[in-house]
Amino acid sequence: MELRTAKLLLYSALVVAVCRSQEDWTAQCSSSCKCRWISGKKTAECIRQNLTQIPSSLSPEIQNFDLTGNRITHLMHDSFSRVHLVNLQKLVLRKCEIESIHTDAFNGLKIVIEIDLSANNIRTLYPGTFEETQRLRVLLLNENKLKVLENGLFRDLVYLQKVMLSNNELERIEEKTFRNLPGLRLLTLDGNNLSVLKVQSFETLPKLGSLELHNNPWNCNCRLKRFRDWTIERKLYTKPTTCQQPAILAGKMWDEIGSDEFACRPEIFTIGPSVRIEAGKGNVTFWCRAAGIPRPQLSWVHRSKTLSNHTRRHNGESYVLRSSHEWLNLTIPDVTLSDKGDYICLAKSPGGNTEKNVTLTIAGDALSGKDSIISLPLALGLGVTALLLLAVTVSLCVCYCRRRRTRHDEKSLEAASMEHHGLGEQEKSLITTINPVVKPPRRYEAPSVTSHGTEMTELNRTLLDNDSVFGQYTAYITKQCVARC
Ligand SMILES: *[C@@H]1O[C@H](CO)[C@@H](O)[C@H](O)[C@H]1NC(C)=O
Ligand SMILES: *[C@@H]1O[C@H](CO)[C@@H](O)[C@H](O)[C@H]1NC(C)=O
Ligand SMILES: *[C@@H]1O[C@H](CO)[C@@H](O)[C@H](O)[C@H]1NC(C)=O
Ligand SMILES: *[C@@H]1O[C@H](CO)[C@@H](O)[C@H](O)[C@H]1NC(C)=O
Ligand SMILES: *[C@@H]1O[C@H](CO)[C@@H](O)[C@H](O)[C@H]1NC(C)=O
Ligand SMILES: *[C@@H]1O[C@H](CO)[C@@H](O)[C@H](O)[C@H]1NC(C)=O
Secondary structure (H helix, E strand, O other): OHHHHHHHHHHHHHHHHHHHHHHHHHHOOOOOOEEEEEOOEEEEEOOOOOOOOOOOOOOOOOOEEEOOOOOOOEEOOOOOHHHOOOOOOEEEOOOOOOOEEOOOOOOOOOOOOEEEOOOOOOOOOOOOOOOOOOOOOEEEOOOOOOOEEOOOOEEOOOOOOEEEOOOOOOOEEOOOOEEOOOOOOEEEOOOOOOOOOOHHHOOOOOOOOEEEOOOOOEEOOHHHHHHHHHHHHOOOOOOOOEEEEOHHHOOOEHHHOOHHHOOOOOEEEEEEOOEEEEOOOOOEEEEEEEEOOOOOEEEEEEOOEEOOOOOEOOOOOEOEEEEEOOEEEEEEOOOOHHHOEEEEEEEEEOOEEEEEEEEEEEEOOOOOOOOOOOOHHHHHHHHHHHHHHHHHHHHHHHHHHHHHHHHHHHHOHHHHHHHHHHHHHHHHHHHHHHHHHHOOOOEOOOOHHHOOOOOHHHHOOEHHHHHHHHHHHHHHHHHHHHHHO
């Protein structure tokens, strides 16, 4: 009898306790939320309530927490542990206008399984954000503004199975973004701004079975080649993943293009040397080194002709081409005048063509030699100098003669007037005879007035010698001037 009463008492106490506790977690609900059982979980729904903070009065027993459609722009550190919500298993923060998430925002959520952060304005996620959420299986980050996924962002989450990153602005995923994620099966990266990815970012994911890549501006060149090959080998490639660049591959599916077409324009690293040699004075060797993915075909081209060991030259000899690894060297034995000109090293690959050239100059060849040609600026300079010198000389001469004449005047007026007349004539003739020199000719032509003077043979030199020529010329003019005055 006593036992029965005791049992009954215990039972009623238990019932009361259960009821009390059930009431507790629902009664403790915030005014903007609904707290009820959903699918066997204690759920708090606070949907579209214009909340700007995480409600603080909810029961710590809440397991599923749905905050869809509020305005929580910044998730501070300890956002949930601060309000004692440490038993969350599912956290929905969809459309909450979230812009930033503190590295420690999810601290304390040790048993959370799913976090939904989709359709927010998140621009950056810092490594360490998911350090405490060790039980995380599903992470939804689609429709945000993420640009970069940094090294170490997702690491050591051994239960993680699904990460959705569709429709962000991702341009770059670092090589160690995903590390030690033995269970990751599904990753979506479609609808981003990716043009290239590296295999290294993904090859450490043993269980990866689904990788969404479509709707990105993929640049199908040599930098994407390894990743493309890997996705096809691992059967991760799915249509409709297409190339956007280069133009010739735009719109093509990755698996419809050969691996070699994922190519880059080759690069010519060294070419040389430009040579100046006398005809008949030996052999000339030009070298060229180029590389690229895929490896380019190298050739030497001279006057639009591709050269080979069998190409005949004017003197009947042929060329010698030696190639090894990235090199193609061209030897021209016994160079002759007709070998002069540009030699082009051409590197061809599906990624494009690159060319560079060297020049073979034959010494003593009037047309290609440079010594005999005076450049335009030099010629102009010389012309101007000549003009100036002449002007000075002439004015000096005139001055000198005037003075002499004045002295004469004092002695005899009549004689002076006569001499004046004569001098004027002389001045004029001097000026006119000098004038032809003003034109800057290549070769110095002696003025006619000097044709009888012995010094003038000295002047028949090139203008390159201008200093001594002008010096002598000035001296000559002065002499003539003095003599005639
Ligand atoms: C939230 O704010 C909008 C506009 O300010 C208002 O129309 C709406 O009624 C608010 N909702 C609640 C639940 O307060
Ligand atoms: C995509 O990335 C390129 C640089 O790679 C950038 O110029 C462009 O603005 C980006 N587009 C968007 C929508 O972010
Ligand atoms: C051209 O000839 C040289 C030596 O005579 C030889 O080493 C080289 O392999 C030849 N090149 C080609 C492309 O046949
Ligand atoms: C070509 O010339 C370069 C530079 O002299 C040399 O290093 C290279 O070994 C040469 N290659 C061949 C195949 O002769
Ligand atoms: C020039 O090349 C020819 C043929 O390759 C060779 O026989 C000769 O020894 C070379 N001469 C010099 C100076 O290297
Ligand atoms: C050689 O290269 C120069 C520039 O490096 C270029 O101006 C010239 O046109 C080239 N010659 C030929 C024949 O391609």
